[in-house]
Amino acid sequence: AQTVTQSQPEMSVQEAETVTLSCTYDTSESDYYLFWYKQPPSRQMILVIRQEAYKQQNATENRFSVNFQKAAKSFSLKISDSQLGDAAMYFCAYSPEGGAQKLVFGQGTRLTINP
Amino acid sequence: SAVISQKPSRDICQRGTSLTIQCQVDSQVTMMFWYRQQPGQSLTLIATANQGSEATYESGFVIDKFPISRPNLTFSTLTVSNMSPEDSSIYLCSIGPGLNEQYFGPGTRLTVT
Numbered sequence: 001a002q003t004v005t006q007s008q009p010e011m012s013v014q015e016a017e018t019v020t021l022s023c024t025y026d027t028s029e030s031d032y033y034l035f036w037y038k039q040p041p042s043r044q045m046i047l048v049i050r051q052e053a054y055k056q057q058n059a060t061e062n063r064f065s066v067n068f069q070k071a072a073k074s075f076s077l078k079i080s081d082s083q084l085g086d087a088a089m090y091f092c093a094y095s096p097e098g099g100a101q102k103l104v105f106g107q108g109t110r111l112t113i114n115p
Numbered sequence: 116s117a118v119i120s121q122k123p124s125r126d127i128c129q130r131g132t133s134l135t136i137q138c139q140v141d142s143q144v145t146m147m148f149w150y151r152q153q154p155g156q157s158l159t160l161i162a163t164a165n166q167g168s169e170a171t172y173e174s175g176f177v178i179d180k181f182p183i184s185r186p187n188l189t190f191s192t193l194t195v196s197n198m199s200p201e202d203s204s205i206y207l208c209s210i211g212p213g214l215n216e217q218y219f220g221p222g223t224r225l226t227v228t
Contacts, residue, residue, distance in 0.1 A: 033215040043205065045219035091157060095215040101146055103217055105157045
């Protein structure tokens, strides 16, 4: 079974600085998708960024970028120029290629932004 | 992007009773999902609900405890039956419009006393 591990339960960063959240996963599949979701204290889950495993290029969305290392099964999220609104729980998620489209989530990392 | 709403947003229920949670989407979607998020925990998939077919339950979740309906392409319900305090969680629905992405509703916070 696929598993997703986030080894950092909590992280903090100074406003305007850069922080990297770690995620590793375990799968025997070659084609899959990886995601980072953000859950602010209001609890609405928001999709931050996605990565297709067949793409070598790392995904970027404005201040958010990933470092996808397929061989190492690593998928970290970098947040640049951190803002107070970035404070949230961040979940890494895996979805296998194919019709089921299930999401397997990691345990989450709580990110605090210090003003 | 689609707007997803859930009712109720929160509820406090007595043990032994049942609660039905509604999930409404403002556009038609084939795939809908129900997740449970226990206090301070991550999300766990309960079941996948596709219109026109029986829901597919994940290991550890059974239809008698979590019956699901999917009468059309914009609506689904999840019932939490014969509740116990261990069922206190946030229940979230999500939609899968494609490319394996999922978008989530605001959640229903359930407390069982």
